[in-house]
Amino acid sequence: MKLAPAIASLAVLFAAPAAFPADPIKIGLIAEFSGPFAAYGRQIGTGMKAWLKEHGDTVAGRKIEIIERDTTGPSPEVAKRLAQDLITTDKVDFLAGFGLSPNALAVAAVATQGKTPMVIMNAATSIITTKSPYIVRLSMTLPQVTEPMALWAAKNKIKKVYSIVSDFAPGIDAESAFQKAFTAHGGEIVGSVRVPLKNPDFAPYVQRAKDAKPEAVFIFIPAGEQSVGFVKAFAERGLRQAGIQVIGPGDVTDDDVLEAMGEPTLGMITTHHYSFAHDSPQNEAFRKAYASVSGAKQRPNFMAVGGYDGMAAIAAVVTKLGGKMDAEKAMEIFKTYKTESPRGPIEIDPQTRDIVQSVYVRKVEKKGGQYLNVEFDRFPHVKDPVKEATKEAAK
Amino acid sequence: MSVAFSLPDARWRAAEIAFWIATGLVFFVFPSHLVLASQVLITGLFAVSLDLVLGYAGIVSLGHAAMFGTGAYVAGILARNGWGEPLSGLFAAGLAAAAVAFVTSFLALRGEDLTRLMVTLGISLLLYEAANQAGVWTGGVDGLSDMQVRDLFGVFPFDIRGRTAYLYTLAVVFLVFCAARRVVHSPFGLSLRGIRESPRRMAAIGSPVQRRLVVVYTLAGAMAGIAGALLAQTTQFVGLEVLGFSRSADLLIMLVLGGAGWLYGGLVGAALFLVAQSLLSRLNPVYWEFWLGLLIVLVVLLARGGINGALTRVSARLGLARRQA
């Protein structure tokens, strides 16, 4: 009967002592480290550590300490509990991480209540940054990387597109962002289908798309076994032989899963903000630091670069504050943040606290025995189109 | 599990009183772990509701999240649309979940154990997909945010340390638990145990088996709905996972860990599972599932009948008279 308190008393052993000025800068990293989305947490966490490896873990005289917490998957109540504990017990200076949107959305209110800056390193639903003035995003929004795909397709004489998206909120966001921009530029959607989230067999959907005889198939599905399943069905149904191009935001050719999918991905054209193959000294340094931290031959993907850039932004803010933390001032500094990241030039839009960045058009090619997303065109200075549309409407 | 043939003794025993005093003391002893503590209580209440169905009436269910999720969404949708008063929200959520339980009971109560297991699972998965499709109301996978839960009694705001949330949760869980305890100790509760042991004999002595099962399933549904609403109100967010498979599966694990057919098994199991999960995942965010799995395996191998079984044997060895509830 006394079991619960007895176990809970163990918890005290792990609780941190109260903070005092010479303490390190504490970052509470809330991400998915176990369960089906474990790759998210690993990518984000390793990305942050890669930055520390490259630049040292002391900023403005204060050591950086990352406290990792596992949300166990899409589990808003756990994410929120972790955030509350991190703020009230561990007294963290920043909240960071957030691979999945529901986890970020549930924590938003805690960031406001606890007046703690919250750095989004992956979650891509547009509305997240509107939920708290303490949120800043260094990853992307889905419409931001999807709209350029539509513009590029329309410009490159692709007229008829069949759209396949996963049947959940991000999928619907991607579908509407693409369709709106594509039809506005003279394209035609010859058919569209939403695929259930738990769907082991893509063949019927791909067959439907093939039967509609489009010039291209637009695809958005979460990376992982879903994209593996799609790519297999795509290859088996011979869509490439039928001359049908695959286009979509970069999730389907995610660098983390690309090698596992292999040959059938060749020639797929996607738009995204980061490619492992991006050619720049910054990216070279990032890849090196990442490899030395992760040890394995696991590639960094866009989530890793989100973690890396988020860590860089936090460090820049701490430096400007001279090591003396102040949440309000920190947010002001975040709003003017601008840098050359491994993905290219990025900056924060001071009005929305959302990221502004280049979006690249890439094609999967095989180079030196590796499958790579090779960038060949780019849209500079892209803002989140959803928020831009709201701004327009408000005028 | 021995079956009592006289009306069960409904008096509160010392150990029970101590248990509830201890949960009250948590508020003072662990002020920095109140959020976890309230989530333990909420999940515990959810497990107690499964215990009514499984431990007492013998209906296996792998879809209890259907009612939990219904309650959570009802409370969430009300609070987002301007009805932020928590108590009436709880009430509405309990009613809605009871309605879902009543309607689905006619499907869930047919067949044998495995059939029931899969039918209940199927119902909860269908609701999950429906909630995903109804993004306008539920927010789909992104979850339902912007809940405006008003201050409790118009006085106590839900604070970041979770103090109000804990006391609110504790009070609600205790009251609902008392109701469940009342049910279990009534002649109705006794007849449920009879049905669990032998539905055919109960029918032969004139007990309306089917009707009793529908009633207990509906009651348990209301309890699960209240638990869901509590989670929604204290988190001020509803994620699609309130209806997920793992919510039902973890619940079953917790109940069996604590021991079914005991009422306290749900609370003890939830505490053990969630506290272990929280501690282990702090120590090792990536591989903690291994240790949790090991813990579960060891409990099965070493403590037959869950924690309840272990406690019974220990107290028997110590020569303490301990009667089954």
Add this chain to the structure above:
Amino acid sequence: MLSALPGVLFDGVAYGSLLFLISIGLSVTLGLMNFINLAHGAFAMVGGYACVVATLRYGLPFGVALVVAFAVAAIAGGVLERVLYRRLYGRSPLDQVLFTIGLTFMSIAAATWVFGSGQQPVRLPDTLLGQTRILGVDVGIYRLFLIAIVFALASGLALLVTRTRFGARIRASVDDARTAAGLGIDVERVFSVTFTLGSGLAGLGGALGIDVLGLDPTFPLKYMVYFLLVVVVGGAGTIVGTLCAAMVLGIFDVAGKYYVPWAGAFVIYALMVALLLLFPRGLLRRIR
């Protein structure tokens, strides 16, 4: 739309074959031995990883890798049966559920530790890739291959259970262990061989399934619903029932996705509930 029907039917049968393959191991342990082995998916995962390691690290041909997958999973199952499972045969179903879920958790973490959390690459031999044309219908070669394996496996197993001495021993041991032992059947050995066989089949199914399903450490939990669904709808204890259930579910699911995609997610669950209400004891018992 109707012109697509033969293709849809073929895909349905192929998908049904896949469902059968990933569930058949469970059908053996649950159906024949009355043991609720929720860690079934873990054995399938073991087979999957064994296949990946055999083909990619040791360069073995796919056919050999399938044998390796069966063997590795069977050995794992055989050892675990000796050490752990045996103690739980007499215990309540809930204890079995709890125990095997615990094992599943451990297997997920262990797989993450050894192989990392990412998706594993699966390389099929070129002869199994692409499509071929049969009777005017484009059919995937790998799908054809799966269907062939399924029919070979199902008939082999059905014969084993109903026509051989060993099959008779299994049925006798499950129905009444004490009497069977009294008749001189080594019940312990029969169970242990059956469990080993079931685990091996799970591994084989995993290895064959990963090309479509993908392979990462959460495999055992992710597809648990599907294993259970097929076995329970088919009716515990019959190989042919499992086959029927897999085919019905496969065909309707694929047809649903093709013809009414907006309802795609609901088809398989709604069908499961409907079938269970119509045939509460499983498809085959009613058909008989």
